[in-house]
Amino acid sequence: MPVFEKNEFKNRLKRIKEKMDEEGIEVLLATHPANMNYVSGYDGWSFYVHQGVLIFIDRDQPVWFGREQDSNGAKITTWLNDENIIGYPDDYVQSLIKHPMDFMSDILKDLGYESSNIGVEMDNYYFTPRALNSIKENLPEAIIKDANRLIPLVRQIKSNQELKYMKMASRIVEKTMQTAIDVIDEGVREGDAAGKVYQAQISGTKEFSGDYTAIAPIMPSAERTTTAHLTWTDRKYQKGDVVLLELAGSKYKYHAPLSRTLYIGDPPEDLSDIAKVVVEGLNKTLDFIKPGVTCEEVEQKWRKSISGSKVVKESRVGYSYGLNYPPDWGEHTASLRPGDKTILKPGMTFHFMPGIWLDEFGFENSEPFYVTEKGCETFVDFPRKLFTK
């Protein structure tokens, strides 16, 4: 039932264990649902309770632990043997007197790892200070190390099978973006347009349907386009609206994010000018990207491409992305910004996202791409321009 061959999981584990060895980590606790999925295949919306996958430097298979009612989900979706799937009783859930990480510590004691070097994710939505305290109290002889980026750094480089799923997600986002541009018009209620966008995302194509995306469709209009993360309202679109569309497709939780901008009516000159500058800058930057250049060099190229124009962009212009769960499809490793010296390698995947949010309106035109042996390829085939209605 997992969507990858066992061998692919074993190869991932091998690369993860190499890094564990380098960093002196004997047991790695993965609680981020994308990290859990990456090593085990586990795929369920159960990340709102504490759960995790334990990777041992000297054991063949990881151990999944989670809420008892989700353990059948682990049996269905992972490649792990049943004895490596361990459910905890329901009274651990949101209890004031016991914590699921107490249970996890018991697993480590049973297996003889109570005084090991344990890697945990110190800056991740799914690992809390109370979880950390539980481990420290239950395993006083363990040494806790920060391994927040260990698995994400391995996830950066995609296999062909992963790229295949990201391409499937790209077909979905093309359809989704076209749907948005088709349905948004003067007099249409924003929520009705959003409903059709969601349907396109999930129904997908004739060949395959889509999965839920790690970020909801971001589709503000008018004044709400002056900021980055607002969604729809009960308002009806009006002539003169700028509409930002940051949408995504997802297949097996592999993403394809894409941004475009729509103007209802004849766009003001300054918006058309910004669109032209951004798209030209984007094109020039994409031509420049190849293995061996660094993230900060990519940003520098972009900055040079738009210099002399009125466009000012203070925030990062992109980030690595791929397999993920709410609340973010970004991998939290490499960013296209000054100071990021990550060297681009074949198989890395980025969302190049030069979003502009001014005090009157915003403009977005992004491209997801993957690094190839000689340069880069964009995932999505969709016109790069300011759309008008």
Add this chain to the structure above:
Amino acid sequence: MPVFEKNEFKNRLKRIKEKMDEEGIEVLLATHPANMNYVSGYDGWSFYVHQGVLIFIDRDQPVWFGREQDSNGAKITTWLNDENIIGYPDDYVQSLIKHPMDFMSDILKDLGYESSNIGVEMDNYYFTPRALNSIKENLPEAIIKDANRLIPLVRQIKSNQELKYMKMASRIVEKTMQTAIDVIDEGVREGDAAGKVYQAQISGTKEFSGDYTAIAPIMPSAERTTTAHLTWTDRKYQKGDVVLLELAGSKYKYHAPLSRTLYIGDPPEDLSDIAKVVVEGLNKTLDFIKPGVTCEEVEQKWRKSISGSKVVKESRVGYSYGLNYPPDWGEHTASLRPGDKTILKPGMTFHFMPGIWLDEFGFENSEPFYVTEKGCETFVDFPRKLFTK
């Protein structure tokens, strides 16, 4: 632009400050997006970066801090004066050398709270061990206290305006559930049914559209119904499928969750039997609920109602819910289970959810309800039964 009157926010703050006073907390850092929204009105999908709202025992207005590109979103959606909205530069985002909580500590220093008693959320998706370490390092004279449940306990009791939004969400979930039951049938691809469910959720009713829900539609079929949190696939429904539907509506991020079960074909006798027992037990339990009884008494009533039947239910049968963001619409305060001595009060809202997941299939029939002066009222008008096709 906030969806509540200023007075409602002030009343919430008053109740929160009373609790802060009781617990000796001078500054409360709310990072959970529902807690942030509850005190400030802030509503944006920016919770994938560190942000928060600071509540001061001796200041009138809270302070919102977050990523600079989201500060216009705070100006648009909150009731706070502009000087209480503070954006941090983009290079704090996912940086290895600085942390947004360093910036937050600087705000506290500027305002003279560097040696205060500070309450933080110790077991919340949006507050990490690294965030806590940053505060400890930057404010060595501060005393850090766990205030994980402080705001959620205030959120438990809903105002009339909040109940109104939860009733709007209930109209949406009725339509959504009906859509699911209408479209699911032999030969239909699961993802296509899910697409229509999403559209119904978001398009809402003629009068108002819906918002994104804190949990994706949970709608497993066949073998996948033996566990609690799986979604759809590319598979086509077949005769003999059990389909679990745990769906929700959301308005202004106030939820209405609802579960029903659909069988394609003539249901096996044991499934029909379970359905009968569960619905009767649910009805009896709802009749019993009134202010003054405790959560564990509600669960006990349920347990007695099904005793003598074949139904076994090990996990909790419900939880308080309301305003929320991904990954959960539950409030993580009261649970309907043994040991929970929370006394029911008017205005509390629960999802009564006696989900049954056996080794061959599952059955779900839930009801969201609110406690009234004399008993309880269910939010949703939808037949309680096993649906068949």
